Amino acid sequence: MDLDPDLAALEALGGFFVLRVGAGPATSLPSLAQAYANRPSEDHGNPVTFRVEKVAAALRAPEARIAASVAQQGLAARLWSVALGCAARYDAIPDLAPERLRWDPDAGAPDDLWLTEVSALPADPATVADVVLHGHLEPFATALRAHHRLAPGLLRGNAASALAGAARQLEQWARLHGDERTAARTRSLTAALLAHPLLAGALTADLRRRSCCLYYRVPGGGVCGDCCFTRTPRSSARGASG
Structure with a gap:
């Protein structure tokens, strides 16, 4: 199946899957290529720093690196969702090169x-990995680590967790609509991507993380459903979270 110009088949899947298409108002927004290079934009200064500060304020995060982790996982979830959704519904993915994607950090x-x-x-898995992992998540991690103390294992866990979460949501939609082809394609592609060297071992066999995203340090945050911790750690255990 060819991609339609508006990627309309993604609209039924939910907000994380939908992708706006065309320049429109986005001409004033920084591209993700600009963000990953830590190049300032006219309205947002450094787009990555701006995004981390916005997330920190929204979460009342006590450390900037917590917000940086959450920001990274949020963008990873969006990118994986678009790629998986298109792969399942179109048998193709759009070229999501960072210079083609405009991003509103606000x-x-x-x-x-x-x-x-x-x-x-x-x-195919190799192309999806090249587009999302190499094209986005590696340079985004580099941009974040230029300003924040984030363990590589934490960022790798975020990327794998975001992939598993996107796949789970897509499979739920497929089952609800009796679309076994989409469910099977999603499972197959996700398994291949989780075996990629950049993600392999980040999750257990039952898709629990081996690292923590630090969200539990947000006031009232608790632990995520796939966290390596089964309960919110005490302050003395927090050094093990990276």
């Missing part, structure tokens, strides 16, 4: 992304 969740031009790529 938006709420999920991250507001605009794709300036739609062109199709194969939906």
Whole structure:
């Protein structure tokens, strides 16, 4: 199936899957390529720093690195959702090169992304990994770690957890609509991606994380459903969370 110009098949899947298409108001927004390079934009200064500060204020995070972790996982969830959704519904993915994606660092969740031009790529695991992992999550991690003390294992766990979460939501939609083909394709692609060297071992066999995203340190945050911790750690245990 070819990609349609508006990626309309994503609209039924929920907010994390929907991708705005075309330039429109996004012409004033920084591209993700600009953000990953830590190049300032006219309205937001350093887009990555701006985003982390916005997330920190929204969460009342006691440390900037907590907000940086949450920001990274949020963008990872958006990118994985778009890629998986397109792979399952179109048998193709759009070229999501960072220079094609405009990003509003001042938006709420999920991250507001605009794709300036739609062109199709194969939906095989190697291409999806190249587009999302190498094209986005590696340079985003580098940009974040330039300013924040984030363990590589934490960021790798965030990327794997975001992938598993996107897949789970897509499978739930497929089961609800009796679409076994989408469910099976999602399971197959997700398993292959979780075996990628950049993600392998980040989750257990039952898809629990081996690292913590630090969200439990947010006031009233608690632990996530796939956290390596089964209960909120005491302050003395917090050094093990990276």
